[in-house]
Amino acid sequence: MTTMSAALAGGRIRRLTPVLLPLLILVMLVGLVFVLRPNTMSYMGLNLLLKLSVPLIFAALSQMLIISQGDLDLSTGAYVGFVTCISAVYLADQPILGWSILIGSVLLYGLVGLVTWLRRLPSIVVTLGMSFVWLGLALFILPSPGGQAPDWLVALPRLRPAFMPFPIWTAIVCVIVLEFGLMRSSAGVVLRGAGGNPQAMVRAGWSVAGLRAIAYLLAGVCAMISGLLLSGLTTSGAPNIAPSYTLLSIASVILGGGAFVGGIVSPFGAVVGAITLTLVSSVLTFLHVPSVWQIGAQGGLLILVLLLRGLLKGDDQ
Amino acid sequence: MHLSKSLSLGVAAIALLCANSVMAQVADGDTSTMKIGFSNSYSGNSFRQVMNQSFEAIAKQAVADGVIADYGMVSANNNVTEQAGQIQNMILEGYDAIAILAGSDTALNGAVRDACDAGITVVVFAGTVTEDCAYNVNYNWASMGKQEIDFVAGQLGDKGNLLEIRGIAGDSTDKDISDGLHSAAEAYPDLNFVGTVYGQWTSTVAQKEVATVLPTLPDVDAVVTQGGDGYGAAMAFAASGRKMPIIIMGNRQDELAWWKEQKDANGYQTMSLAATPSVSQIAFWTAQQILAGKDVPKKVEVPLLTINGDDLDAWLAATPVGGVANPTYTQDLVVKMIDANKNGDPLPATPAPNQ
Numbered sequence: 123m124t125t126m127s128a129a130l131a132g133g134r135i136r137r138l139t140p141v142l143l144p145l146l147i148l149v150m151l152v153g154l155v156f157v158l159r160p161n162t163m164s165y166m167g168l169n170l171l172l173k174l175s176v177p178l179i180f181a182a183l184s185q186m187l188i189i190s191q192g193d194l195d196l197s198t199g200a201y202v203g204f205v206t207c208i209s210a211v212y213l214a215d216q217p218i219l220g221w222s223i224l225i226g227s228v229l230l231y232g233l234v235g236l237v238t239w240l241r242r243l244p245s246i247v248v249t250l251g252m253s254f255v256w257l258g259l260a261l262f263i264l265p266s267p268g269g270q271a272p273d274w275l276v277a278l279p280r281l282r283p284a285f286m287p288f289p290i291w292t293a294i295v296c297v298i299v300l301e302f303g304l305m306r307s308s309a310g311v312v313l314r315g316a317g318g319n320p321q322a323m324v325r326a327g328w329s330v331a332g333l334r335a336i337a338y339l340l341a342g343v344c345a346m347i348s349g350l351l352l353s354g355l356t357t358s359g360a361p362n363i364a365p366s367y368t369l370l371s372i373a374s375v376i377l378g379g380g381a382f383v384g385g386i387v388s389p390f391g392a393v394v395g396a397i398t399l400t401l402v403s404s405v406l407t408f409l410h411v412p413s414v415w416q417i418g419a420q421g422g423l424l425i426l427v428l429l430l431r432g433l434l435k436g437d438d439q
Numbered sequence: 440m441h442l443s444k445s446l447s448l449g450v451a452a453i454a455l456l457c458a459n460s461v462m463a464q465v466a467d468g469d470t471s472t473m474k475i476g477f478s479n480s481y482s483g484n485s486f487r488q489v490m491n492q493s494f495e496a497i498a499k500q501a502v503a504d505g506v507i508a509d510y511g512m513v514s515a516n517n518n519v520t521e522q523a524g525q526i527q528n529m530i531l532e533g534y535d536a537i538a539i540l541a542g543s544d545t546a547l548n549g550a551v552r553d554a555c556d557a558g559i560t561v562v563v564f565a566g567t568v569t570e571d572c573a574y575n576v577n578y579n580w581a582s583m584g585k586q587e588i589d590f591v592a593g594q595l596g597d598k599g600n601l602l603e604i605r606g607i608a609g610d611s612t613d614k615d616i617s618d619g620l621h622s623a624a625e626a627y628p629d630l631n632f633v634g635t636v637y638g639q640w641t642s643t644v645a646q647k648e649v650a651t652v653l654p655t656l657p658d659v660d661a662v663v664t665q666g667g668d669g670y671g672a673a674m675a676f677a678a679s680g681r682k683m684p685i686i687i688m689g690n691r692q693d694e695l696a697w698w699k700e701q702k703d704a705n706g707y708q709t710m711s712l713a714a715t716p717s718v719s720q721i722a723f724w725t726a727q728q729i730l731a732g733k734d735v736p737k738k739v740e741v742p743l744l745t746i747n748g749d750d751l752d753a754w755l756a757a758t759p760v761g762g763v764a765n766p767t768y769t770q771d772l773v774v775k776m777i778d779a780n781k782n783g784d785p786l787p788a789t790p791a792p793n794q
Contacts, residue, residue: 159533166557174527270545276549354549355549356519356548360519364520366521404531
């Protein structure tokens with residue numbers, strides 16, 4: 123309530139719009155789901171409803187870190203699929219090999235960040251290329267869907283923590299960690315600065331190449347967590363399990379108030395955006411909208427939010 | 440004495456009859472307040488669309504008859520995470536049973552487990568999931584190969600040259616049918632496979648592939664197929680001017696029409712067999728019967744639709760041009776299938792439609 127009354131004080135509303143708007147939409151969607159299917163209003167119901175948003179939350183956070191560098195990652199979906207294959211094939215029986223591959227792949231993510239900066243390569247093209255690399259490696263490891271994720275990973279999304287279901291806890295912890303780590307801490311400011319104004323960071327004596335490598339590395343870690351959780355949820359792996367994550371993660375970040383110019387992102391917004399996009403498809407199912415229309419409807423919602431944001435913000439940008 | 444003996448015999452006979460009718464018993468538990476859902480992994484081809492229509496037709500009728508309260512259908516766009524999400528939504532929507540055509544053997548295990556935990560009956564059909572709590576309704580593809588070989592051997596007097604048309608390399612159904620063919624052929628040492636082509640279950644591809652390989656082959660007495668390829672094979676043989684072999688057909692309208700034309704002209708004999716899109720109806724009735732309290736085995740094998748010369752006219756008349764023979768499965772017939780599985784009896788044949 124205090125936020126609301128403070129927000130009424132003019133200027134702040136514009137600053138908060140990018141964050142409040144997705145939250146408003148999320149609240150409306152949840153309300154709609156509760157009206158349509160009252161039995162979702164329970165611990166079990168919320169858990170089922172939000173379960174599949176958890177991997178997407180981490181994919182969105184990964185994408186957010188890349189977008190904070192003014193770049194785009196078109197390999198997120200393929201990489202998440204690759205991680206599910208490693209998880210389903212190696213993590214249970216040969217954990218050391220499995221983790222080595224995963225750590226190596228995260229280091230490769232960092233290397234991509236480094237190389238794109240040093241050679242001034244367009245990230246869209248490089249990550250598109252990487253998406254084929256990940257898909258190829260995934261198909262090599264697991265030619266057809268299957269395998270078995272390790273037991274601890276399958277058990278993770280089945281956890282029943284106190285007070286709130288697992289997905290909500292995860293969302294809250296993610297927001298807190300990243301709000302403090304990326305938005306409030308001085309290290310986070312520097313990291314975002316490397317994307318927002320690299321020249322200024324160079325003049326201040328920072329190595330932009332190093333910062334970008336770190337941002338990409340962290341993005342790799344988030345995407346890896348996404349893949350691990352997805353394989354836990356589905357209990358298996360598949361090279362083509364998550365191609366939609368690439369665009370959904372970008373959409374989550376933008377929906378949550380991020381901008382392509384670099385430096386402007388919001389972990390809270392990205393998490394809310396990811397949950398919103400997951401809920402949209404549930405709402406559309408509950409309304410018996412045919413699934414062929416659902417992808418289109420998700421896109422329509424995204425455009426609507428961006429339009430609203432533009433209207434509320436005015437033209438001061 | 441005589442009287443009592445014949446009396447007791449008579450009682451025994453009646454008891455036996457009753458036992459027989461009890462075995463084909465439709466469970467009549469009240470399902471009138473229940474909802475059955477269908478989650479299809481993909482609806483982007485004609486087979487899957489006919490499958491959806493078949494499910495909808497039978498479900499709508501069941502609602503009208505008061506057998507169930509409601510039904511629902513969703514399709515994922517060949518995306519298993521989407522399908523898992525849709526199954527989770529169906530759990531929330533309070534379905535009592537969900538029929539699933541799974542996009543993956545394993546990736547839906549989590550969602551299937553959730554459904555079972557919520558007390559929902561899960562029937563997976565025309566494919567499997569490895570989660571134990573689901574009922575599996577599926578064809579025995581190896582038996583398709585055996586049926587073909589037994590028929591061909593009977594026609595040819597146990598000896599002759601065979602051409603095999605396979606489906607798509609690397610596909611598990613293709614492998615199962617082909618393995619069935621070859622292991623059945625081991626019983627007939629004088630049946631020789633003289634060639635193999637991949638027809639991709641498509642008439643045009645099969646025609647091209649058969650035409651390519653034909654000049655290199657000795658006389659071919661029979662062509663064993665996987666469905667959808669028979670008409671193309673016939674065209675290739677006709678163009679080559681060779682003697683027309685026995686070509687096993689796959690229930691497509693063009694195959695049945697060609698067969699009838701040949702049969703009327705020169706008494707051509709073959710058989711036709713394939714899976715049917717209306718297997719979704721078998722899944723529907725299996726789910727309904729489980730809800731009604733019937734004891735159903737976890738694995739239910741369902742028969743392929745086999746068309747013989749006698750039924751050809753009836754099936755051809757009932758099959759639309761460009762379509763595939765698609766019977767309507769009644770509750771009674773599905774119960775007979777379930778009972779045959781339970782008792783280890785031969786599966787019931789699908790009766791030809793009434794003309």
